[in-house]
Amino acid sequence: MSILVNHLTYKYNPGTPMESVALNDVSFEIGDGEFIGLIGHTGSGKSTLVQHLNGILKPTEGSVYYNGRDVFDGDYDLKELRSHVGLVFQYPEHQLFESDVFKDVCFGPLNLGLSKKEAELRAYKALKLVGIEDDFFYQSPFDLSGGQKRRVAIAGVLAMEPDVLVLDEPTAGLDPRGRDDLLDSLKTVQAETGCTVVLVSHSMEDVARYADRILVMNNGTIVYDDKPVSVFRHYDKLKEMGLGVPEITGAMYRLRAAGFNVSTDVITVDDAVNEIMAAMGHA
Amino acid sequence: MLRDITLGQYYPADSVIHRLDPRVKLFGTLVYLVTLFLTDNFIGYLLALLFLAVTVTVSKVPVSFILRGLKAVMVLLLFSVVLNLFMTKGEVVFSIWKISVTKEGIYIAAFMAIRILFLIMGSSIMTLTTTPNNLTDGLEKGLGFLKIFRVPVHEIAMMMSIALRFIPILMEETDKIMKAQMARGADFESKKLTKKVKALIPLLVPLFVSAFRRANDLATAMEARCYRGGKGRTKMKPLVYKKRDALAYLIIFGYLAAVILIKIYF
Structure with missing residues (x-):
């Protein structure tokens, strides 16, 4: 057990006429080494939720435990928590500020109080992990392409070597190629470091392929918390929330509605091909 | 933190003051500021307070909202009051060690405090009841004559x-x-x-x-x-004077005349 969210409620502008409930009694657990997809429509409270995981926002009610300790206890060192739980914000490239890429990635580890040598070693490893070549290390981060900037910014958090890596819509605004590359390198990062990954997204496609477990949020509450295949069984409900299921799962539902005897528990194209072949008697 | 800044903030409500032409409000604020500096006795300030109170009531903006804007000038206010209280020469009322408080000092400090408070409240009533867009529209049209001077x-x-x-x-x-x-x-x-x-x-x-x-x-x-x-x-929405704007001008001029009369006769 690494993170436990316990009856968390968060209100923006509490006690004023502008009060709005962003999170309403949310509880769940994140285990070590999991790859979790957090899905929800715009305004469902995903971003608000993940900002509690590293103590940036303080809950109105409820608590968050990291390895069994209440992080809002008062004597918990939030700076230390942030070295364990790395949070990559939306459009993280907007936070780049240093004169070259390498220095920017060193910012996080140096803030942890590491020696310069150790920080540089970590920065080098992190940049390699996200697939940035040595040629770019001493360029200004502002001269890179959008996708490269995004990778450098993610490396900036990776270099802190967090045990839990939380990414808030890391693929927003990237082209399909950039999106696939980024998500693939996330999977590599997890395989190599063994960290827990929480991927926030509103795209079912992104999450279905990589996550072992999906949390679906709607109007500030968690509606489903299950394996991808089981979550996608709530086809109609997900459509109602404006989320839907991956294209290929949707296609299987339509085939079934058209009278073909195929299973709808399918989330990849390869599985779909096998399933259709089997249904047509070509197994 | 950063959200506490009320500078230029707009308070949405449905009131006559909100609907007034921004030029009227700009002119009214200017007149109000002038009268604050014209006045030199308490009767005049009483009238200024009355004018302010009526405007605030009609505008439907909560008083607490207007008072919140005063927090930012508290330091300035204290500074000027303390300075005037102790540094003015005249008839000594009481003195502690080397510092003495004079009758004139109390008067000037009180006037100063009233002026600053009314000044802030008077101008914040304008920004609270006018959207920034309307305000700039009003400024553009109201200062249009300056175009002659390029x-x-x-x-x-x-x-x-x-x-x-x-x-x-x-x-x-x-x-x-x-x-x-x-x-x-x-x-x-x-x-x-x-x-x-x-x-x-x-x-x-x-x-x-x-x-x-x-x-x-x-x-x-x-x-x-x-x-x-x-x-x-x-x-898209050109500024056009309505009947209520004419009425508002009349009230503003009436108030200005009253302040001048009070200054002459008291």
Whole structure:
């Protein structure tokens, strides 16, 4: 057990006429080494939720435990928590500020109080992990392409070597190629470091392929918390929330509605091909 | 934190004051400020208070909202009161050690405090009841006569409205960048000055970059819509005086006359 969210409620502008409930009694657990997809429509409270995981926002009610300790206890060192739980914000490239890429990635580890040598070693490893070549290390981060900037910014958090890596819509605004590359390198990062990954997204496609477990949020509450295949069984409900299921799962539902005897528990194209072949008697 | 700044804030409500032509409100505020400095006795200030109280009541803006804006000037207020209280020469009322308080000092300090308080409240009533767009429209039209002297009134008004529009955007951006850098272990709460200044770099650089990026995007969007400045430009909702505006002018002039009369006869 690494993170436990316990009856968390968060209100923006509490006690004023502008009060709005962003999170309403949310509880769940994140285990070590999991790859979790957090899905929800715009305004469902995903971003608000993940900002509690590293103590940036303080809950109105409820608590968050990291390895069994209440992080809002008062004597918990939030700076230390942030070295364990790395949070990559939306459009993280907007936070780049240093004169070259390498220095920017060193910012996080140096803030942890590491020696310069150790920080540089970590920065080098992190940049390699996200697939940035040595040629770019001493360029200004502002001269890179959008996708490269995004990778450098993610490396900036990776270099802190967090045990839990939380990414808030890391693929927003990237082209399909950039999106696939980024998500693939996330999977590599997890395989190599063994960290827990929480991927926030509103795209079912992104999450279905990589996550072992999906949390679906709607109007500030968690509606489903299950394996991808089981979550996608709530086809109609997900459509109602404006989320839907991956294209290929949707296609299987339509085939079934058209009278073909195929299973709808399918989330990849390869599985779909096998399933259709089997249904047509070509197994 | 940053959200406490009420400067130029608008309070949405449905009232006659909200519906008044912005030119009337600008003129009214100007007259009110002038009368505050014309007045030199308490009867005059009583009238100013009455005028303010009626305006606030009619505007439907909660008094607490207006008083909140005063927090920012408290230091200035205290400073001027203390200075006037102890530094004015005249008939000594009482004295402690080397410092003496005079009758004249008390008078001047009281006047000063009243003036500053009324000044802030009077002008915040205008910004609270007028949207920034309306305000710049009013300024543009009200100062239109300056065009004869080749003053680029439209451009100045446009710059003002863009600046006002960007205040909340940049504040939100600051908040976001601060959080992102905190997630990378940045420390904005340090007490040491050198550390505090150093911590600002990771905040200010991205903020400047984003301000320029936004300005650039806005310029492109304006050019794409063929914006060429004020010449020949028409408005979707041109400002037109209504009956209530005429009435408001009458009330303002009546108030001005009353203040002058009080000054002469008391």
